[in-house]
Amino acid sequence: MNDNFAIQLFEGKKVRIVWDAGQEKYYFSVADIVQVLTDSVNPRDYIKKMLRRDPELKSKWGTICPPVEMLAPDGKRRKTQAADLEGIFRIIQSIPSKKAESIKKWLAEVGAQRIDQMIDPELTFQMAVEDYRRQGYSDRWINERMRSIEMRKELTDEWHRSGIHEPKDFAILTNVLTKAWSGMTTGEYKRHKGLTKENLRDNMTNVELALNTLAEVATTEIARQR
Numbered sequence: 220m221n222d223n224f225a226i227q228l229f230e231g232k233k234v235r236i237v238w239d240a241g242q243e244k245y246y247f248s249v250a251d252i253v254q255v256l257t258d259s260v261n262p263r264d265y266i267k268k269m270l271r272r273d274p275e276l277k278s279k280w281g282t283i284c285p286p287v288e289m290l291a292p293d294g295k296r297r298k299t300q301a302a303d304l305e306g307i308f309r310i311i312q313s314i315p316s317k318k319a320e321s322i323k324k325w326l327a328e329v330g331a332q333r334i335d336q337m338i339d340p341e342l343t344f345q346m347a348v349e350d351y352r353r354q355g356y357s358d359r360w361i362n363e364r365m366r367s368i369e370m371r372k373e374l375t376d377e378w379h380r381s382g383i384h385e386p387k388d389f390a391i392l393t394n395v396l397t398k399a400w401s402g403m404t405t406g407e408y409k410r411h412k413g414l415t416k417e418n419l420r421d422n423m424t425n426v427e428l429a430l431n432t433l434a435e436v437a438t439t440e441i442a443r444q445r
Contacts (some may be wrong), residue, residue: 246301
């Protein structure tokens, strides 16, 4: 499974997605799709009830929804029940929802967007910008956030090149960087801001993003030289 994690918005609600480069298809978080369709506060409980009333779907559930590594709300990677487009469409058939047709159209558009992104990667950034705008962020903040994403990728690529691959090692190094410019570890900083599962960087100010980016750029250059 390729580490191509993404979050798409459907009517303002987040849906976690992973692109599998080997199979060349998307996997969608089943819980996120069910939550969007049903507005359920407990999508996992809804899924249990859905499987009880649809024995055929239940018999094929393990095949339709394999465990796929995705980013949890706290930023950590965890195995999550996910399905490709065909599997999601089968699940939608078992959910009485007025949103069914609109989400089918949205899912098809997501697939088409992926093809466009492979031809023109710049579209990925454009989509992220639009998502942030829909959430009410200012253009100045968005520019800083997009720059921070680019610089973070350069840093993690350098770590990979240096032989660092484990998520726990990435977390340790990130804590060192965060503490260097803020005086707090990532977890302490999140508690300082009153965050639980939210993304820390999405809740940083322009100044905080700039300082964090500066620390990552400097670390990338030092790693390349040494």
